[in-house]
Amino acid sequence: MHDVVIVGAGPVGLFLACELGLAGCSVLVLEREPEPGSPWRADPLGMRGLSAGSVEAFYRRGMLHPLLTASGVDDGSGPGPGAEKPSRPRGVGHFAGMVLDPDKVDLDALPFRLPGPVTDGLLTSLEAVEGVLSERARELGVEIRRGVTVSAVAQDDESVTVHAGEQAYAARWLVGCDGGRSTVRGLAGFAFDGTEPLFTGYVMLATVDHPDVLRPGINLTPTGMYIRMPTEGHIGMMDFDGGAFDRSRQPTRDHLQAVLRRVSGTGVTLGGVRLASSFTDRAMQATTYRLGRVLLAGDAAHIHSPLGGQGLNLGIGDAMNLGWKLAATVLGHAPDGLLGTYTGERHPLGAWVLDWTRAQAAVMRPGPHGQALREVMRDLLGTRDATTHVFEKTSGTSIRYDLGSDRPLVGRNAPDLRLEDGTRLGELLRDGRGVALDFGTERRLRDAAAVRRNRLRYAAGSADDGLGLGAVLIRPDGIVAWAGDRDFDRTSFERAADRWFGKAAS
Incomplete structure (x- = not known):
């Protein structure tokens, strides 16, 4: 019997596996996909932004340099143990398609922030993140089995049994890290509540005739939004159709062309589509992250639109919060109620992210009401205070758990304190x-x-x-x-x- 079975070998499941393996727990990871590689995980379709908080998680576990190397940015000037970085972030993302000016971030207004190796986010790929985490998991003795599809879950007071194919895997605990359509969540009976979508989003790699008619970058239009990425033919779109087109259907070239023409207001023509997928801004969250001996983390616990790039970062935060608590429980020295603080601390953050993405969808919605909201937000985001607030919220620096203390530092992410001997x-x-x-x-x-x-x-x-x-x-x-x-x-x-x-x- 394993201490913990994790379903899902994405970044969240692998990060959690590393946390448990580091503590000495026996861990089995079950993954449906037979191979780790995929065009959807590599550059450019798999590109993701890690917030400063997520980058710091890798730094605190000694995985930052491998991640930088795998991301192709370890040129000797990147962050690392003992290094000092420029204090000003290179970029602070966008809110509802409105790109923010990093020069408007008031660093002095950020709480308990000290110069250190991590002051910025990182643009990387799922392939790079998963490669680094898979290697570390193997070093820690974590077993990863691929090509395994979970079909049933049963639990009692002492253990959980996971059925996959003809095999049954027993563990003391089970964690579902298997994405937005989590099998574990459904089989274990978690309630999943939220709101229905306003739009269908698309991402594709395609051949575009006369691509210069599409403006580079993020473009809000009267009928939606499109993004022309730096990689040729890499295009994202948002069509406010009430989420009528989702992953249950594969988008055709004609459908993608019609949507692109509508949201861009151009007569652009697609010559061919190499890869394409769709998503919506449906925002749902499990009402609790634990039922008996089954827990959820990452997209299995909460889904939302990718606006603001919070999904991966929220999931890594889940894994970082859950890992040491579950390990202490497995090893028998957890104080009473420790595992219960996982839902207590992370559920409110998940709810905030869902609301954050709902607000952005409302601002981007076509029509006079959305237009009025956009003008208000543009005025606000032109100020130093508003840009600083958005950066603080999305970078992970503003997280504060209620730990029952009125001391302003308690419950916050610790600054990277440095002792007199140079140790951080x-x-x-x-x-x-x-x-x-x-x-x-x-x-x-x-x-x-x-x-x-x-x-x-x-x-x-x-x-x-x-x-x-x-x-x-x-x-x-x-x-x-x-x-x-x-x-x-x-x-x-x-x-x-x-x-x-x-x-x-x-």
């Missing part, structure tokens, strides 16, 4: 344990109970952070669980450590 927090988190950083000369946390039990990594020394801290407790996912000033109460630290890492055995 990101390096200390690589083994997947929490970290106790002790900035005082008294070394008051050296013999803390969680440190003695080896559930926390202890590091001491002064830090040039300007935050006035005496010590800080950081969870394995990089979230600050407790912060103390120069005269902190050791008892309050111990209580926080017990809450997140469990009490010593009696």
Whole structure:
């Protein structure tokens, strides 16, 4: 019996597998596709934007340099352990097709931000991300079986059985990371609620006669939107048809040409279509991310349109949050209620992303109401405050979980603190344990109970952070669980450590 079976070998499933493998859990990943490679995962169709928060997750597990190399951007100037990056982001994306100006981001307004190896996002491909994660998973002893289709799920109080083909796989826990049409979600009986779509979106690689009639970049039009990508023939479209055309049908050349002519307002002609797919802005979310011994992460837990590029990043955040909590549960030292905090912390973020994409679809909708909203948003996004707000929300820097403390740093993603010997927090988190950083000369946390039990990594020394801290407790996912000033109460630290890492055995 495995500790955990994960269904789905995409970025979310593989990242979660690595987190569990790092903690010493036995993990089996089941993937329907027989081979990892696909044109839909490679450049250009598989290109995705990782937010600064997602890039930081790879950095904190020692996978950033391999990811940069696989993404073709490791030229010696990219981020990495010990490196300093320019503080200004290169790009901040778009809101409802309106491209934002990175020069309008007020870096001083971003909370608890320190210079460090990761201050920006990364344009990469699913192929690169999955390749790096697959290699790390194998190094950690994770078993990946491909060409396996799940047909049934059964659970009791002690275990879960997953049926695939003629095989039955038993595990203590099952996690569905198998995408928006999750088989696990349906078989386990999760409720999936939300809103119906406003548009059908398309992406294609095609031969275009006289492509110069299509303007490069993102183009909002009176009838929809189209994107002419840098790669020749790579085109995206949004047709506000109420989501009438979805993945249940393969779009034909004639249909794609008709949609492109309508949304672009041109007489453009498609000579041939190499690859094409469709999607909608249907926004749905599981009402809980756990039912018994079955959990969901990534698109299996929430689906929405790709507007703003939040889907992959939201899923990686799910995996980072769930991994250490599930591992502690498997290994028997999780405090009461720890696994329940996964839904409690991640479900509100998923709901926010769904609303964020709904708002963008409403702004882009053709007609006088959508046009009026676009003009209002253009005015707002021309300001420094609005651009900074959008960057803060979409980069992952604004995440704050309610951990029951009024200290402004608690519940937030920890800044990449650097100790006097040059060691950075990101390096200390690589083994997947929490970290106790002790900035005082008294070394008051050296013999803390969680440190003695080896559930926390202890590091001491002064830090040039300007935050006035005496010590800080950081969870394995990089979230600050407790912060103390120069005269902190050791008892309050111990209580926080017990809450997140469990009490010593009696």
